Amino acid sequence: MSGTETVFLVQALTCTALAVAGYLLSIFAKRVLVAKISTWILTAAFGFLTVNLVVAAVNWAGWDQFGSRHFLAFYAWATAGIYLGFQLKTKTRVLGVFVAPLILLLLIAAAGLAPNRSLVPPEWKGGLTTLHLVLSIAGEALFVLASAAGAMFLMQNRLIKSKKRAKMSKLLPSLGDLDKINFIGLMWGFVLLTAGVVTGTVYAVFVWEGAWLSDPRVVWSFAVWVAYGFLLHQRLAIGWGGVRMAALSVLIFMLFAVSAVAVRFCLPSMHSFI
Numbered sequence: 001m002s003g004t005e006t007v008f009l010v011q012a013l014t015c016t017a018l019a020v021a022g023y024l025l026s027i028f029a030k031r032v033l034v035a036k037i038s039t040w041i042l043t044a045a046f047g048f049l050t051v052n053l054v055v056a057a058v059n060w061a062g063w064d065q066f067g068s069r070h071f072l073a074f075y076a077w078a079t080a081g082i083y084l085g086f087q088l089k090t091k092t093r094v095l096g097v098f099v100a101p102l103i104l105l106l107l108i109a110a111a112g113l114a115p116n117r118s119l120v121p122p123e124w125k126g127g128l129t130t131l132h133l134v135l136s137i138a139g140e141a142l143f144v145l146a147s148a149a150g151a152m153f154l155m156q157n158r159l160i161k162s163k164k165r166a167k168m169s170k171l172l173p174s175l176g177d178l179d180k181i182n183f184i185g186l187m188w189g190f191v192l193l194t195a196g197v198v199t200g201t202v203y204a205v206f207v208w209e210g211a212w213l214s215d216p217r218v219v220w221s222f223a224v225w226v227a228y229g230f231l232l233h234q235r236l237a238i239g240w241g242g243v244r245m246a247a248l249s250v251l252i253f254m255l256f257a258v259s260a261v262a263v264r265f266c267l268p269s270m271h272s273f274i
Helices: 003-029 032-059 068-087 093-111 127-161 175-207 216-238 242-266
Strands: none
Touching: 003 032, 003 068, 003 093, 032 068, 032 093, 068 093, 068 127, 093 127, 127 175, 127 216, 127 242, 175 216, 175 242, 216 242
16 A cells, blocks of 8 residues: 555545544534534545555556455445535435444454455456456445434434424434435445445356355355345335335344355355355
């Protein structure tokens, strides 16, 4: 990693840490202005991450040469960018209290990795592999946002029932906006993850032969795809929404987050480079 890359990664990490502190302070102080300032700080972090990834692409002669540190940085960048994009329409500033800490954890993990550790084995590098990773990361980032919106929905719904919402009425987003984010996150997350699964499958058929079918990471990814596909079907075909969809989004995300860690560190996988 070049010195320029390091500078921009550190700047992004610092801004994200400040944004996390600001979002938490906005909750305790019940001040929407603090949440707005935190969103602008997170926007700065997104800008620094953008420059970091561009510089990395130049230094490493293309996206398919990225290392594991860049993979996590891109994951953080995608999550931040999608969240900030929603702010243009919904103004759900305080949702950052759930999203920003995850971005911070990703950046801390990225900073802790060896700079020259390769992400993808040399024999597997190529445009299709890069496309598979980018689509899958974007889909998962949308699922993260859908789950965060679900968690905020449940918290606010509880405040309404306990008649405590009046104290934070200017700070908290509407239930309608949160439900909308949950739906959009599920829908587009499923679309992008499906595209990622398809590109990965096409590549695996020609390169990995039949060994990839029983790979733990592949089985996990298929389970994620089925679970979120079920949620999207229930939402579109049956009309599930509100508390039920919010609770299921949070539950499924937590289950798959825990299982992803277990698969990564406890089971041998052809995807152990991720």
